[in-house]
Amino acid sequence: MLSNLLIPAVLFFALGFFAKLIKSDLRFPPDLAKALSIYLLVAIGLHGGYELGKADLLTAMNSVMWALFLGFGMPLIGYAILVFSKKVDPMNAAAIAAHYGSVSAGTFLTAVAYLDSLQIEYDSYPVIMLAVMESPAIVVGLLLAAWSRRRLAQKQGAPQAEAGNGDEHDRNKLTHILREAFTNGSVVLLLGSMVIGAVAAPQSMAKIKPFIEDIFMGVLCLFLLEMGMEAARRIGEFRRVGAVLIVFGVAMPVLGGMIGTLIGHEMLGFGVGGTLLVAVLAASASYIAVPPAMRLAVPEASPSLYLTLSLGVTFPFNVVFGIPLYHMMVVMMVGA
Amino acid sequence: MHRLYPEKLITVITSDVLEGRLVQVVKQRGASGYTIFRAQGAGSSGEQSGMLDIDTNIVFHVVVPLAKVSAMLDALEDLARKGHHLRVLVSDVNVLWPEKFE
Numbered sequence: 291m292l293s294n295l296l297i298p299a300v301l302f303f304a305l306g307f308f309a310k311l312i313k314s315d316l317r318f319p320p321d322l323a324k325a326l327s328i329y330l331l332v333a334i335g336l337h338g339g340y341e342l343g344k345a346d347l348l349t350a351m352n353s354v355m356w357a358l359f360l361g362f363g364m365p366l367i368g369y370a371i372l373v374f375s376k377k378v379d380p381m382n383a384a385a386i387a388a389h390y391g392s393v394s395a396g397t398f399l400t401a402v403a404y405l406d407s408l409q410i411e412y413d414s415y416p417v418i419m420l421a422v423m424e425s426p427a428i429v430v431g432l433l434l435a436a437w438s439r440r441r442l443a444q445k446q447g448a449p450q451a452e453a454g455n456g457d458e459h460d461r462n463k464l465t466h467i468l469r470e471a472f473t474n475g476s477v478v479l480l481l482g483s484m485v486i487g488a489v490a491a492p493q494s495m496a497k498i499k500p501f502i503e504d505i506f507m508g509v510l511c512l513f514l515l516e517m518g519m520e521a522a523r524r525i526g527e528f529r530r531v532g533a534v535l536i537v538f539g540v541a542m543p544v545l546g547g548m549i550g551t552l553i554g555h556e557m558l559g560f561g562v563g564g565t566l567l568v569a570v571l572a573a574s575a576s577y578i579a580v581p582p583a584m585r586l587a588v589p590e591a592s593p594s595l596y597l598t599l600s601l602g603v604t605f606p607f608n609v610v611f612g613i614p615l616y617h618m619m620v621v622m623m624v625g626a
Numbered sequence: 627m628h629r630l631y632p633e634k635l636i637t638v639i640t641s642d643v644l645e646g647r648l649v650q651v652v653k654q655r656g657a658s659g660y661t662i663f664r665a666q667g668a669g670s671s672g673e674q675s676g677m678l679d680i681d682t683n684i685v686f687h688v689v690v691p692l693a694k695v696s697a698m699l700d701a702l703e704d705l706a707r708k709g710h711h712l713r714v715l716v717s718d719v720n721v722l723w724p725e726k727f728e
Contacts, residue, residue, distance in 0.1 A: 318677065320664070320666075320677070323677045324678075520675070520678065520681075523673065523675065527672065577678070577680075578678065578679070581678075581680035582643040582679050582680050585641055585643045586643045586647075589710045589711075590708075590709040597680060
């Protein structure tokens with residue numbers, strides 16, 4: 291546990307969190323966090339693509355398949371738990387569940403920093419899983435929301451003619467939002483960088499090594515400093531969210547971590563490093579790609595609920611406690 | 627003294643994810659153009675710090691003749707009915723070249 295807390299990236303996350311708690315006037319220039327996340331996606335994409343260029347195609351395809359399984363499956367589990375808890379209405383349940391099927395690149399990169407600090411090798415396949423898992427959960431979230439919306443309208447006895455028009459409108463909107471989910475900036479950037487990393491000549495890749503490797507951890511520190519401040523800003527919302535949902539924000543990633551560990555080791559045959567990264571992918575919740583999609587397509591859901599859970603509860607939990615916890619689970623399963 | 631013509635300025639303050647929808651609304655209702663500023667602030671949806679996409683607001687300005695105001699406000703009310711959070715201000719302005727806003 292201590293080894294995780296003493297990684298500079300995690301310490302910077304704690305610094306950002308602390309700065310906000312003591313009401314420091316520390317503030318990033320506008321758009322810097324967005325610029326840093328663009329750099330991180332490009333760097334991890336180039337690095338992962340370069341490694342994948344030398345990797346086994348069959349294992350890569352298998353990883354993509356299991357990434358899709360997690361991306362489509364995790365929101366369904368989350369939705370079922372939330373609806374069963376009766377603490378949120380189905381629209382909020384759909385929006386929250388979508389966040390837990392998608393992934394947080396920040397958490398993934400912190401896990402990479404954790405593995406580097408312990409000098410544990412890891413497979414490159416989870417990087418492609420990171421790219422694949424950004425979008426499917428948005429699709430599932432939208433379908434769950436559309437289904438819940440229709441059930442709600444039926445319960446309230448919406449007139450038939452209006453419901454018909456609504457169907458066509460819903461379909462148009464769904465097509466539009468599905469296109470947006472798969473052309474999402476993070477997905478295009480990550481997949482595009484991976485393709486460039488895979489096809490670029492090795493000698494030209496060596497020239498950009500300082501950009502994608504040497505400064506990577508430093509930039510991650512800056513990014514996590516800002517995310518620490520963003521996470522701490524959500525604490526004020528905890529009372530509105532309620533204890534049951536906060537427990538969900540901790541229990542859901544642990545459940546995801548267990549499922550990811552099983553898939554990483556049993557289905558994909560990865561070692562400790564690769565399995566830990568799959569566990570982290572399954573455990574993490576999106577706070578970049580999914581919230582805008584839900585805000586646009588599921589306006590009935592409350593952003594203060596899904597953002598507080600993904601950014602204020604699950605992200606800090608994963609960064610500080612989750613990653614070493616999943617590491618323990620992985621070591622118990624794979625063997626030290 | 628220049629000759630001034632009265633028009634209406636509609637200002638919408640909302641999340642930046644709604645930018646595309648607002649552009650669609652004004653184009654479909656015949657406005658000739660619009661101006662957008664990124665903004666930060668606080669309101670019923672909590673603080674909007676402008677640091678993340680989800681936390682960024684926009685201030686959307688469009689100037690239209692009185693005859694087009696009602697249709698535009700109907701469309702904005704539709705967005706609010708669907709659950710989107712937006713604030714709409716309508717004010718009187720005077721412009722130099724009215725043909726630019728027809």
